[in-house]
Amino acid sequence: xxxQVTRGFVEVADRVFLARYPQWDVGVxxxxxxxxxxxxxxxxxxxxxxxxLDDVRRLARDVEVRHVxxxxxxxxxxxxxxxxxxxxxxxxxxxxxxxxAHAERIRAAVREDPSAAxxxxxxxxxxxxxxxxxxxxxxxxxxxxxxIDLGDRVVTMAYAGRGHTDGDVAxxxxxxxxxxxxxxxxxxxxxxxxxxxxxxxxxDTLTAHLVAAGEPTVVVPGHGRPVDAAFVERQRDExxxxxAVLRERRLAGIPLEEALHEPDTRLPYPAxxxxxxxxxxxxxxxxxxx
Ligand SMILES: [Zn+2]
Numbered sequence: 001x002x003x004q005v006t007r008g009f010v011e012v013a014d015r016v017f018l019a020r021y022p023q024w025d026v027g028v029x030x031x032x033x034x035x036x037x038x039x040x041x042x043x044x045x046x047x048x049x050x051x052x053l054d055d056v057r058r059l060a061r062d063v064e065v066r067h068v069x070x071x072x073x074x075x076x077x078x079x080x081x082x083x084x085x086x087x088x089x090x091x092x093x094x095x096x097x098x099x100x101a102h103a104e105r106i107r108a109a110v111r112e113d114p115s116a117a118x119x120x121x122x123x124x125x126x127x128x129x130x131x132x133x134x135x136x137x138x139x140x141x142x143x144x145x146x147x148i149d150l151g152d153r154v155v156t157m158a159y160a161g162r163g164h165t166d167g168d169v170a171x172x173x174x175x176x177x178x179x180x181x182x183x184x185x186x187x188x189x190x191x192x193x194x195x196x197x198x199x200x201x202x203x204d205t206l207t208a209h210l211v212a213a214g215e216p217t218v219v220v221p222g223h224g225r226p227v228d229a230a231f232v233e234r235q236r237d238e239x240x241x242x243x244a245v246l247r248e249r250r251l252a253g254i255p256l257e258e259a260l261h262e263p264d265t266r267l268p269y270p271a272x273x274x275x276x277x278x279x280x281x282x283x284x285x286x287x288x289x290x
Pocket of ligand 1: 072074164192
């Protein structure tokens with residue numbers, strides 16, 4: 001999918017910005033405060049992280065990026081960390097635990113197939129950068145909640161359970177009503193169920209974030225345009241439907257191969273999109289007794 005994106009940061013709430021980039025259609029957040037700025041996610045390489053920093057400076061010449069938050073472990077959100085020398089990188093404990101192994105898996109996959117994918121906006125040069133970028137993990141990790149004080153406003157980070165990965169955090173700017181949900185929500189594609197996802201937990205995690213955020217005025221997904229709380233509720237219900245149907249079929253004793261190749265018509269997304277979700281649920285739930 002190719003998406004028309006405006007270059008640079010666009011304000012989505014009071015002094016809260018989103019920049020969208022073509023490679024993997026990833027979104028990067030920016031929160032400005034009196035004592036510096038917070039960047040939410042850093043794209044897929046040192047070069048791409050450096051471009052984010054350039055875009056920050058184009059918007060606000062003298063601002064210092066003092067903090068980076070990684071919404072989760074995936075390379076398109078973390079590999080740009082290394083470009084932010086002056087910043088403290090914040091993330092969930094599980095991002096620190098899982099980043100090196102994730103990086104190895106991604107690099108192995110890139111080595112196996114180093115060809116461009118125009119539908120996802122990346123070139124062979126982008127993939128080469130993924131291979132050579134030094135991995136920089138978080139400096140400060142947390143298990144449930146953490147706060148960044150920008151002097152005249154705070155930014156809060158919260159973990160509410162597993163979903164897209166085991167370390168997804170929400171980033172909230174309470175005074176602006178802006179909520180970043182990383183890849184717990186996607187606007188430009190269906191939510192991504194990978195082989196590190198937790199399909200059975202995901203919907204409850206989203207509900208917890210929505211409740212904790214009160215009534216967010218804008219929600220920024222990991223990929224795509226900003227949305228509202230009603231969009232998140234609809235996608236949460238779709239993810240809940242995926243979990244309910246897969247759980248039911250697993251507990252009915254349906255073999256994995258059948259679940260993969262004869263998908264249930266109640267599922268809200270195409271079968272090809274849910275292959276990893278099926279495998280995850282079959283692995284996570286015990287089969288029924290004989
Ligand atoms: Zn992701």
